[in-house]
Amino acid sequence: MMNYEKFYADRVKPMKGSAIREMFKRMADPAIISLAGGNPASELFPGEELSKIAGKILMTNPVGALQYGTTDGVPAMKECALSRARKVNAVKDGDQVLIMTGANQGIDLTTKSLINKGDKIIVENPSFIGSLNAFRTYEAELVGVDMDDDGMNMDALEDALKNNTGVKMIYTIPTFQNPTGTTMPLEKRKRFIELANKYDVVILEDNPYGDLRFRGEEVPTLKSLDTEGRVIYAGSFSKILSPGMRLGYIIGAPEFLEKIEILKQVNDVHTPVLTQLMCAEFMKKYDIDKYIEKNRELYGKKCAVMLEAMEKYFPAGKVKWTVPDGGIFLWCECSGIEDITPVMDKALEKKVAIVPGSNFAVDMSAPSNKFRLNYSSATPEKLEEGIKRLGEALNEVL
Amino acid sequence: MMNYEKFYADRVKPMKGSAIREMFKRMADPAIISLAGGNPASELFPGEELSKIAGKILMTNPVGALQYGTTDGVPAMKECALSRARKVNAVKDGDQVLIMTGANQGIDLTTKSLINKGDKIIVENPSFIGSLNAFRTYEAELVGVDMDDDGMNMDALEDALKNNTGVKMIYTIPTFQNPTGTTMPLEKRKRFIELANKYDVVILEDNPYGDLRFRGEEVPTLKSLDTEGRVIYAGSFSKILSPGMRLGYIIGAPEFLEKIEILKQVNDVHTPVLTQLMCAEFMKKYDIDKYIEKNRELYGKKCAVMLEAMEKYFPAGKVKWTVPDGGIFLWCECSGIEDITPVMDKALEKKVAIVPGSNFAVDMSAPSNKFRLNYSSATPEKLEEGIKRLGEALNEVL
Numbered sequence: 001m002m003n004y005e006k007f008y009a010d011r012v013k014p015m016k017g018s019a020i021r022e023m024f025k026r027m028a029d030p031a032i033i034s035l036a037g038g039n040p041a042s043e044l045f046p047g048e049e050l051s052k053i054a055g056k057i058l059m060t061n062p063v064g065a066l067q068y069g070t071t072d073g074v075p076a077m078k079e080c081a082l083s084r085a086r087k088v089n090a091v092k093d094g095d096q097v098l099i100m101t102g103a104n105q106g107i108d109l110t111t112k113s114l115i116n117k118g119d120k121i122i123v124e125n126p127s128f129i130g131s132l133n134a135f136r137t138y139e140a141e142l143v144g145v146d147m148d149d150d151g152m153n154m155d156a157l158e159d160a161l162k163n164n165t166g167v168k169m170i171y172t173i174p175t176f177q178n179p180t181g182t183t184m185p186l187e188k189r190k191r192f193i194e195l196a197n198k199y200d201v202v203i204l205e206d207n208p209y210g211d212l213r214f215r216g217e218e219v220p221t222l223k224s225l226d227t228e229g230r231v232i233y234a235g236s237f238s239k240i241l242s243p244g245m246r247l248g249y250i251i252g253a254p255e256f257l258e259k260i261e262i263l264k265q266v267n268d269v270h271t272p273v274l275t276q277l278m279c280a281e282f283m284k285k286y287d288i289d290k291y292i293e294k295n296r297e298l299y300g301k302k303c304a305v306m307l308e309a310m311e312k313y314f315p316a317g318k319v320k321w322t323v324p325d326g327g328i329f330l331w332c333e334c335s336g337i338e339d340i341t342p343v344m345d346k347a348l349e350k351k352v353a354i355v356p357g358s359n360f361a362v363d364m365s366a367p368s369n370k371f372r373l374n375y376s377s378a379t380p381e382k383l384e385e386g387i388k389r390l391g392e393a394l395n396e397v398l
Numbered sequence: 399m400m401n402y403e404k405f406y407a408d409r410v411k412p413m414k415g416s417a418i419r420e421m422f423k424r425m426a427d428p429a430i431i432s433l434a435g436g437n438p439a440s441e442l443f444p445g446e447e448l449s450k451i452a453g454k455i456l457m458t459n460p461v462g463a464l465q466y467g468t469t470d471g472v473p474a475m476k477e478c479a480l481s482r483a484r485k486v487n488a489v490k491d492g493d494q495v496l497i498m499t500g501a502n503q504g505i506d507l508t509t510k511s512l513i514n515k516g517d518k519i520i521v522e523n524p525s526f527i528g529s530l531n532a533f534r535t536y537e538a539e540l541v542g543v544d545m546d547d548d549g550m551n552m553d554a555l556e557d558a559l560k561n562n563t564g565v566k567m568i569y570t571i572p573t574f575q576n577p578t579g580t581t582m583p584l585e586k587r588k589r590f591i592e593l594a595n596k597y598d599v600v601i602l603e604d605n606p607y608g609d610l611r612f613r614g615e616e617v618p619t620l621k622s623l624d625t626e627g628r629v630i631y632a633g634s635f636s637k638i639l640s641p642g643m644r645l646g647y648i649i650g651a652p653e654f655l656e657k658i659e660i661l662k663q664v665n666d667v668h669t670p671v672l673t674q675l676m677c678a679e680f681m682k683k684y685d686i687d688k689y690i691e692k693n694r695e696l697y698g699k700k701c702a703v704m705l706e707a708m709e710k711y712f713p714a715g716k717v718k719w720t721v722p723d724g725g726i727f728l729w730c731e732c733s734g735i736e737d738i739t740p741v742m743d744k745a746l747e748k749k750v751a752i753v754p755g756s757n758f759a760v761d762m763s764a765p766s767n768k769f770r771l772n773y774s775s776a777t778p779e780k781l782e783e784g785i786k787r788l789g790e791a792l793n794e795v796l
Contacts, residue, residue: 002626048457062448063443067437101669244672268503269502
């Protein structure tokens, strides 16, 4: 029998299958109401439109759709990505765009292009586990900055920049953050850019949810406020068209993107061509903004259902939560307990699933009295029923 | 203006846009006959069949095709990969399979799971530039082993294993190798496995061309000869269905694949679902072996056209070449020159493109008197005309 352990690279030695994955296995029971995942609503997926588009592309342009493509992406798809990004002023003169097999690939390969073992990345604490784990695979040291109800605390960010040497990058989801659902206001964003300029670090701005505002005013992207070319902007079609198609992009200075393109070339050569052509044709033929508008309305309604049910069923005064203006998540904090695990276990008994806060923390081993809720995936009826059951679990434990 | 250089990770500092890429830019002229790329023949792409399949999947199962999938792959697609691998006895009891966004992703992430900076990887010299560059991005040290007309020289392999400490992996394309077109016979494969066992190293067996034999007897895969679970097998649908769909897979011991799955999770989360469902449905509904058989015949015919033209047009006695039994490449060596660049330049003037051998070498800076030819992509008429023009270039330079 081989000793497999001795072959593992240092970067994967500490890695176990993710806790979320294990939890999803426990959730395989179809009776379970999941408030745990990050799936967009599937009610509105344009299956019929995409069916016609895919059929036509393969019939009229089989070689174009099935032969090798170029690493940077299909030209029409690159134009789609740029047109989405231009809406939020995220494209500067001279910027390049790379189509990615999901924005996550952009985050992974951006990190690979910048981070040596031991380099520091400042992150919101809590933040998206997929990105944090990507950073961990490059043996980055993560420096967490606490969150206010309106995004990263700027004094804490300045302290982190002042007190750490070797910080190369700040990673942020400034709008409808995962997992907290919070949004950084303009004044904070301006200070954020000033601090990045002062301490000369790269900003990786991840904006998968920015299109999903159902309340309040748009806030400018960090990319639009950047005058020095230090922001790499990651966009996604996962939450506005289809996550299964795995279409994302990054936009930034060619000095950054040329290196990332080489890393993509050796990673998956290029993003599948058919899905790129389908997305480009969908955007040409249909009004994607109208489609997004329908999703916004649906998410606003679902969020309201969840918040109303929380008021009704959660134990009074014992749970605090964020009230998002868009996106798909909100964030809860319980008083009177150190660790949320008993609540999660009790909730699973009642067949409702949530994600414990520790999964999103820089230090995943520390107990957390917080949890994340998703309102985009379940139907309004299931959301109400799920929160009712979760309320029972909270009442029993708290 | 930012100093971008200071942000680059060490691994990307030496990387320039690939020479092949630059050459492909020079080849943008549509009048050029390309014998340079690695594209499979597009004449036989089953566009109509895939059009119907894609249309039906999106119409009848839009949520299944468009929502998030699982990292390991769609079950029906995993079964397709296993059934291809079982044909070459590449699946052992207890093995796992991971669907990859092209086999290249499997090679990239396998390397990421095993290789620390400075670890050594033994490779065929010359070998596939995409894999060599993937290894370079993990700061592996490449140890090249010279090739015979029937694959890696086994004495040279033993020397490499004996004389190097820190070898973790041997990378090989044993069948219809890229770029040489050579195939390792059974006796060599047995010794290869013995040596890997003796020196306790992992084998990464890359087999994208194995299905494309048009002459001679099948040779068992290394994976089928492995009794210790040390071979990770990479398979691909790029050369038997469509490269643009980006569908590949790796098969091996769960101790290896569990780590690689975590790395895929943070890389692209999962391979796009639609293309997986399309491939699975194509294999269920149509006889893929019949489709592959048509490709084999076509490649056998095209290879014969190329070889015959080479006999006719190349300067007598000045160029040696390999005669492949399958796959899509052959390999030429010129006498009387140290470096092939003048031939390539002269050929490009005559509007025919080849790839200089240095691109496939462990030491890319050393001059090479060799070049790679591809016969799968161009039509028989273009192949004949391309070799005629290349013969003129060779006659002028040699």
